[in-house]
Amino acid sequence: MNRAANLIALQSNQFDLLVIGGGITGAGIALDAAARGLKTALVEKEDFASGTSSRSTKLIHGGLRYLKQLEFALVKEVGSERAIVHKLAPHLVVPEKMLLPLYEKRGLGYWLTSIGLKIYDWLAGVKPEDQRKMLTRLQTLNHEPLLKNDDVKGGAVYAEYRTDDARLTIEIIKLASQKGACVSNYTEVTEFVYTNNKVSGAMLVDRVTGSTFSVDAKVIVNATGPWVDELRVINQSRQGKQLHLTKGVHIVVPFHRLPVRQAIYFDVPDGRMIFAIPRGRVTYIGTTDTDYQGDKNVVLATRDDVNYILHAVNETFPSVLLTLADVESSWAGLRPLIHEEGKSASELSRKDEIFESSTGLISIAGGKLTGYRKMAERVVDKVIDQQFEDRDLKSCTTDKMILPGGDFTEYSEVRKLETELAGKLGTLNQRGNEATNLVHLYGTQSKAIVAYLEQHQTSEPEQDLVLAKAWYAVQNEMAITPLDFINRRSGLLYFNHPKMMRNLQAVIAYFASEFNWSNEEKAKQTQIAEQALAEVIRFE
Numbered sequence: 001m002n003r004a005a006n007l008i009a010l011q012s013n014q015f016d017l018l019v020i021g022g023g024i025t026g027a028g029i030a031l032d033a034a035a036r037g038l039k040t041a042l043v044e045k046e047d048f049a050s051g052t053s054s055r056s057t058k059l060i061h062g063g064l065r066y067l068k069q070l071e072f073a074l075v076k077e078v079g080s081e082r083a084i085v086h087k088l089a090p091h092l093v094v095p096e097k098m099l100l101p102l103y104e105k106r107g108l109g110y111w112l113t114s115i116g117l118k119i120y121d122w123l124a125g126v127k128p129e130d131q132r133k134m135l136t137r138l139q140t141l142n143h144e145p146l147l148k149n150d151d152v153k154g155g156a157v158y159a160e161y162r163t164d165d166a167r168l169t170i171e172i173i174k175l176a177s178q179k180g181a182c183v184s185n186y187t188e189v190t191e192f193v194y195t196n197n198k199v200s201g202a203m204l205v206d207r208v209t210g211s212t213f214s215v216d217a218k219v220i221v222n223a224t225g226p227w228v229d230e231l232r233v234i235n236q237s238r239q240g241k242q243l244h245l246t247k248g249v250h251i252v253v254p255f256h257r258l259p260v261r262q263a264i265y266f267d268v269p270d271g272r273m274i275f276a277i278p279r280g281r282v283t284y285i286g287t288t289d290t291d292y293q294g295d296k297n298v299v300l301a302t303r304d305d306v307n308y309i310l311h312a313v314n315e316t317f318p319s320v321l322l323t324l325a326d327v328e329s330s331w332a333g334l335r336p337l338i339h340e341e342g343k344s345a346s347e348l349s350r351k352d353e354i355f356e357s358s359t360g361l362i363s364i365a366g367g368k369l370t371g372y373r374k375m376a377e378r379v380v381d382k383v384i385d386q387q388f389e390d391r392d393l394k395s396c397t398t399d400k401m402i403l404p405g406g407d408f409t410e411y412s413e414v415r416k417l418e419t420e421l422a423g424k425l426g427t428l429n430q431r432g433n434e435a436t437n438l439v440h441l442y443g444t445q446s447k448a449i450v451a452y453l454e455q456h457q458t459s460e461p462e463q464d465l466v467l468a469k470a471w472y473a474v475q476n477e478m479a480i481t482p483l484d485f486i487n488r489r490s491g492l493l494y495f496n497h498p499k500m501m502r503n504l505q506a507v508i509a510y511f512a513s514e515f516n517w518s519n520e521e522k523a524k525q526t527q528i529a530e531q532a533l534a535e536v537i538r539f540e
Contacts, residue, residue: 001177001478006184007206011213013182015041017383018202018217020189020231022046023053024169024369025352026223028376028398030183031176035401036380036394040181041215043204045188047484048173052225053369054166054488055299055333057250057275057287060085060093060370061160062124072123074351078370079124082161084399085373089163089171089406091414091443095130096162096277099143099264101316102154110134110154117158130159144261146317160263162277165369166488167441170477171403172372178404185478192220192235198360199235208480219383222363226296226334237357243365244339245293249305250286252329252494258283258313258320268312276313280433282328282495285309292334301330303539329497329536336365354382373398405443414439417446424450428461441491448472466492466503470510482511482529493532504529 017033019026022044030042044050062079086093100117102110117132133156140155141147177183186207193201193214201216222231226245232238255278263277276285288305303324310322338353352367352375362382367375377396384393408414422435438446453468473479473489485507487493492500500507508529512522 001174001183001476003184003478003480006182007187007213009182010041010043010184010187010204010215013039013041014216014218015039015182016218016388017041018043018215018220019223020044020202020220021223021225021227022048022169022173022183022185023051023223023225024049024165024172024372025053025225025364025367025375026221027053027169027172027176028372029221029223029364029379030181031172031179031401032373032376032380032396032398033383034176034179034181035397036384037391038380038383038388038393040176041217042173042176042181042183043187043189043215044185045207047185047481047488048183048478049166049169049488051227052333052336053169055248055250055331056165056369057248057277058163058165058284059096059160059275059277060163062120062370071351072119074371075120076123077374078368079120079126081370081373082124083127085163085168085370086161088399088401089168089403089443090408090411091406091417091439092168092171092403092441093161093163094440095411096160096263097157098160099140099262100156100158101140101144101147101152101264101266102156103267104151104153113156117156120158126159132156132158144264146258146260146319148316148318157262162263162279163369164441164491166491168369168403170488171405174404174477175401183478185484186480189231189234192359192361194359197358199357219387220361221379221383222361223379225365226336228336228363228365232355232357232361232363235357235359235361237355237359237361241353241355242339244337245291245296246335246337247290247292247299247305247332248287248335249301249309249332250284250330251301251306251309251327252282252284252497253322253326254328255281255283257322257326258285258317260317266312266316269315272312274309274312276317279495280437284494285313289335296334299332299334300535301332301539305332306330306539324539327537327539329494330539331494331536338366352378354379356382405445407444414443417444421446421450424454425465428465434465442472445472445476448476460506462499463503463506466490466499467506467510470507474511474514480515482507482525483532485511486529487532493536497533497536501533504533 016038017040019030019042030040034040060082114134121131135155188205189202191203192199199220203214205212229238229243355363418435418439449468449472470485473485479485508526
């Protein structure tokens with residue numbers, strides 16, 4: 001992906017479709033449209049996946065909680081999608097057994113949960129070997145000895161999938177680019193262009209250089225997540241249904257402070273459910289669900305948010321005694337849900353909806369990470385039905401498109417590559433299980449990173465590997481700032497905050513050299529990166 005070349009192409013072509021928004025929804029739409037034969041462009045005002053799509057629970061899951069809301073169609077769709085997305089990126093969408101403890105005084109109870117999970121497996125088409133297994137009280141406590149044992153009635157184990165949401169988004173955008181989509185980050189739509197009272201393009205500003213230009217497009221899709229209504233305002237079409245933003249917070253603690261044996265989905269006294277998910281050297285926990293009306297561009301965890309999660313963990317796992325000092329990092333994201341009068345944040349539907357203005361602007365909001373592919377298919381179907389019926393276009397084939405790095409014939413090959421790279425990384429791998437981390441983020445693309453590393457070794461092996469990943473992000477993934485790499489490309493901001501602190505100046509120096517920054521620009525980017533590293537551990 002060459003950003004400079006793409007900016008030129010945006011100005012010199014007429015596109016069939018302009019997608020605004022570089023999160024998972026926009027990425028999915030761009031891939032589907034380009035693969036079907038539409039001349040497609042995608043622009044994002046910040047970095048790709050910089051909003052909700054890097055701040056979820058990082059699960060490709062079937063939405064068990066939506067059974068409580070009787071949203072059977074939603075459970076069926078996203079449940080079925082899990083296996084498809086796993087097939088497309090087996091290294092990045094990893095099977096994860098989930099333990100669900102059951103209690104005497106809260107939740108659905110043993111038999112209702114058993115029936116619910118049976119329905120869940122049936123709706124989602126879960127393979128027999130992965131279908132739910134009900135546990136006795138003793139079996140549940142054997143699965144997780146840290147659980148508070150005085151009111152555990154039993155439990156269940158069922159199948160989900162863990163992912164890295166930002167990397168999934170990046171890989172989809174990379175594949176869309178390979179299929180011919182013209183993509184650019186840090187490119188903001190400031191107004192729409194109209195022909196005969198119909199949207200026919202947009203004015204944009206390159207937020208790197210400050211230059212402005214226009215893009216011509218026959219159809220424009222607004223897939224900006226929490227910012228959907230802002231573009232509808234620019235289009236003078238925010239009427240009828242509107243967004244209802246809710247905030248979800250997650251915290252990260254060292255694994256040794258919450259050493260759960262598997263992922264756990266547990267009830268808390270106020271009726272919510274929270275995940276605790278082990279991920280290498282850490283365990284991450286979340287999420288909250290509260291109404292949000294603040295600045296959409298700066299969404300942070302507050303002390304109250306973090307204390308709520310800590311209290312829930314200590315209530316469920318009383319021996320761990322987590323405190324604020326144990327929190328290594330955090331993230332907070334917004335859910336762009338559809339407002340429903342009289343419903344609380346946690347009661348709002350997660351279903352997606354498509355809005356169309358009188359000027360032809362198509363907007364999509366709602367939905368879940370897991371359902372990105374079907375959401376995209378519905379949008380592209382609508383675009384084709386309305387504007388391109390006369391063309392001989394392909395049907396949706398994104399269920400068969402292997403994502404970059406995902407070219408494994410079976411999951412055992414993922415493990416085989418981990419072993420191969422572990423041998424090449426030597427003592428570096430022994431200290432941090434780096435081969436597993438590499439393969440789970442980059443898949444077969446890890447080979448290129450390790451090959452670069454072998455040619456650029458110094459006396460600082462940890463720093464060398466970080467810089468090899470930074471090189472890959474710049475050369476292949478349109479990373480143009482240190483924060484693009486630290487957060488969306490590598491996940492180090494959240495999942496290895498101490499390592500990123502140790503290697504921050506080296507990363508900044510690499511970017512400064514690669515992009516020939518002035519001293520002023522280097523100081524500016526240093527401040528941005530240091531602020532991000534501070535914000536994830538500063539709770540006000």
